[in-house]
Amino acid sequence: MTMNEEELEMNMDLDSDDDDLDADLDSDIDDDSDSKRGGILQSTSKRVRMIFSVMASPNRIDILRILNSKGPLTYSELKSLAGFKSKKESGKFAYHLRKLLRQSLVALNKSERRYTITNLGKLVLSLARQIEERSIIESGKMYVRTSGESIEEFNSHKIIQSLVREGSLPLELAQKITEEVENRIYKYQTTYLTGAVIRDMVNSVLLEHGHEEYRNKLARLGMPVYDVQEMVSNLDNVDNGAEGLLFNTGQKIFAEHLLTNVLPKDVADNHLSGDIHISNPGVWSMIPDTIFVNAKELLDDGLDLGGKYLDVSRINVSKQLNEITTSLSVLISLLSKEASKEVVLDGLVAVFAKHSKSLPELEEQLTNTFATASTTSKYNKTSTNISIRLQLGSDTKIIHSIINAYKNYVAITPIPKIGLIIDNEKGKITDVSQSISEILLLGGKVMIAKGQTASSGVTNGSSKSTNSLAINLQSVSINLPRLAFESNKDETYFRARLALLMKPALASMALRKKEISDLTRRGLNPILAKNTQYMQRSSVSLVINLVGLRESIFNILGFKDNKDGRAVLHKVIETAVDVGAKKGKELGDNVTICMTETEGSSRFATLDGEKYGKNSSLNSMESDFYSQGTVINASEIDEYTPKSEIISESNKISKLLNGGLLVTLDIDKNLKVDEVKKSIEKTAELVPSFKLVRATPICGECGFKDEPFEDKCPKCKSPYVV
Structure with missing residues (x-):
């Protein structure tokens, strides 16, 4: 609409059938007579009455609400949102808007030609809302604040519908329970009636009548107010800002749902009593724990995300090095959301086999890939680990480039999300033991394992080696x-x-x-x-x-x-x-x-x-x-032989267990690189698989870990040591 058209509408004569115009016109006449009385008090009184006359129109209140929620709007936008769409209604809209402008409840930004609500307008809107709510209360009717963010008049039929639909109650029993609940509501005369309060009353009545099974179906899942306040007050266990806070809250709700409505009662009780333990109950029914997947097959075929993750870039079959590393970063990021414990990526050496002539570029791009993948969603401190599995005995140059890239990544990452699994079944551990030792002293995660084993010690239980994907629950x-x-x-x-x-x-x-x-x-x-x-x-x-x-x-x-x-x-x-x-x-x-x-x-x-x-x-x-599992102390490894009790017993148990045994090589933090290297090589001769464990001090304030320290960070002097 042009400015001339807008001005024309604002000055148009109005139809005589507008319901609230007569009241406004009468108010204007009264105001004219008031002006003759003079004095500040009369002037103020006139101003207040004029504002109340503006509030008398639902159309004008709607205009204020729209501007309050939408922000500055043009004349045409405001007119359309307010529901004045036909040409016949143009004059009415112009009249209402002019009223609001005259009383300074709405202002016009002439340079932008946009209308905004003023502070006085916000005050009037708030007053109108308070009057509306108070009139509801004074009317003697019961109104419910619903979880759908609305206020509705209490209707007992909705309780009956909910009992039948959610709890599968017989209609006759639902009517009986509802009648008792309704009596209690009117008896208690609750001043602030909510959907949660009604549900609590319904569940209380169900329990009193011995209907525990129905009550469990209708129970509201959630957290006490105190627990929510504690989560917000204590953020030590939140490692990813607001996203982590929301994830932890959601996990608690789904964990409660698992234990009360999904698992058989005896299994849930076994967990709660401590006979068994269920890890990650919040995602129990959603995602597996560990997945073994061949990265080459996924990258060769191109990631097919269908209609999901629409904000993630679609990358076709990758051929160039930069395309492959970008796709790998996306793959790591997305796969980490689909397992609760670990994702073991195989086939990476084959992925980069054609790029052995550009190893420096490969190392640089892989370092960036690992670093980028580590910035994706990490909901808590025990989030999903990604393990890159490297089979020794294949392309040595590519393996060393991947290990060097991982070393660079570890150096710049306080607590790495990504780890290495070195499969020495067909190769010599001595080829990489020096680099592994250096990585460990930087705080890297390394596992030595013959065959397909996760860093947790769990083996790939697949009996079909041809499977591109193996999943462990x-x-x-x-x-x-x-x-x-x-x-x-x-x-x-x-x-x-x-x-x-x-x-x-x-x-x-x-x-x-x-x-x-x-x-x-x-x-x-x-x-x-x-x-x-x-x-x-x-x-x-x-x-x-x-x-x-x-x-x-x-x-x-x-x-x-x-x-x-x-x-x-x-x-x-x-x-x-x-x-x-x-x-x-x-x-x-x-x-x-x-x-x-x-x-x-x-x-x-x-x-x-x-x-x-x-x-x-x-x-x-x-x-x-x-x-x-089994713990081997690196400082004692020189004393062990294959017949030593701890070694022979560990290997015996490992053979008996068909799902894996975690053997950890505990390395003292004071050992040097050469000493660590020697311990790794000796242990590899004695046991088939083991995980390297070493305490690396990290400053919880600035993330410093470049050199060993004890009580205080040498960089920022903080005593907070992780």
């Missing part, structure tokens, strides 16, 4: 010391209890597999769904983790740590493997048993300490967590 751990405590030192009864506990745990894991498969097919995990044809080409293993085996046999059941005692320990593992195989055959799933890292270890020890008291057999433990 491994988030259930069994508290063996708890079983031992309750077995009256009867080893046979102990193993029987283990077998009984494994069956419902594996049944729930099979349920989890079905849930994840269904959600993946429906697009929750786009990479798994689109690029790997999840159900057709993947192999899924259900993995049970045994925690505290040594404490159970030697501390609680009372066996000595000798040949006979270790034979009992082996028998327990064999029982778990046999039961897993039989139950797996029954379920039609591949089941394996492992002994790896889990946060459930310390939880088990804490719960058992509280349950059995400080005078229990736990006193013989030196730490506040249960054993999870």
Whole structure:
């Protein structure tokens, strides 16, 4: 609309049928008579009455609301949003807008030709809202503040509908419960009635009438106000700003849903009591724990994201080095969202095989790729790890370039999200031990493993080597010391209890597999769904983790740590493997048993300490967590041979377990590069797989880790050492 047209409308005569114009005109006449009385008081009174006359029109209140929510608008935009779309209504709109302008409730920015609400206009709008709410209350009617951000008149029929739809109650019972709830609402005369309050009353009545099952279906999932305030006040466990805070909150809700509505009651109770531990319950039914995937196949075919991640750039089949590294960065970023523990990327050496003539460029671009991938969503301090698996014995130059790029990445990253897995099954560890030692001293993550093993120690359980994707569901751990405590030192009864506990745990894991498969097919995990044809080409293993085996046999059941005692320990593992195989055959799933890292270890020890008291057999433990695998001290490695007790026992257990054993090589922080190198080479001769562990001090204030330090950061002098 041109300025002339706008002015024309603003000066048009109005139709006589406008309902509220007569009142306004009368008000103008009264105001003219008031002006004759004179005086400041009369002038102020006139001003107030004029403003109230403006508020008398719903159309003008609507215009104020639109400007308050939308911001500055042109005449045409405001007219359209206010609902005056026909030419017949143009005069009415101009009249209302002119009223608002005259009373300084709306202002016109002449240079931009846009209308805005003034501070006085905002005050009037707020007053109108308060009057509206108060009139609702004074009317004697009950109004509900809904979760849909609206205020609606209380309607008992909506309670009936909700009971039938959400809780599957019979109609007659729903009507009976609703009648009692309605009586309570009017009896209590709640001043601030909300959907949550009504739901609480409904659930209370259901419990009083013995309908616990219906109540569980209707329960509101969420967090107490106090817990929310605590999360906002204490941000130590939030590692990714507001996104991390929101993710932690969402996890708590889905974890509650899992334990109250998804898992069988006995399995949920086993977790809550400490018989078993479920890791990452917030994403239990959504994403797998560990995935083994061939990066070359995904990059060669080009990432197919379908209609998901529409804000992510689409990259076709990559051929040039910069295209490959960009695609790899995107792949790492997106895959890290589709596993809760770890993503093991294989085939990277083959990806860069054609670029061996430009190694310096490869190192530089790969360093940037790793750095970029590490900036993507990291919801908390235990977020998904990415492991690059390198098979020694293939293209040596490419392997060294990847390792050098990783070293550069580690040097600039305080806590790396990405790690290395060195497969020395067909190559010599001495070819890379020097570089690995340097990486470790910088705080890098390195695992030495023969075959497909994750950095957690879990192996690829796939029986089909041709599969491009292998998935492990491994988030259930069994508290063996708890079983031992309750077995009256009867080893046979102990193993029987283990077998009984494994069956419902594996049944729930099979349920989890079905849930994840269904959600993946429906697009929750786009990479798994689109690029790997999840159900057709993947192999899924259900993995049970045994925690505290040594404490159970030697501390609680009372066996000595000798040949006979270790034979009992082996028998327990064999029982778990046999039961897993039989139950797996029954379920039609591949089941394996492992002994790896889990946060459930310390939880088990804490719960058992509280349950059995400080005078229990736990006193013989030196730490506040249960054993999870085998620990080898690097300072003692020179004394070991293949026949040494700790080495031979570790290798025996590793063979018995079909899901993997975590062996850690604990390296003292004072060891130099050459000493670390020697320890790595010697350990590789003794055990098939092991993880390098070394405490690297990092400043929690500035991230400094360039040199060893003790109490204070040498750069910023902060005492906050991670």
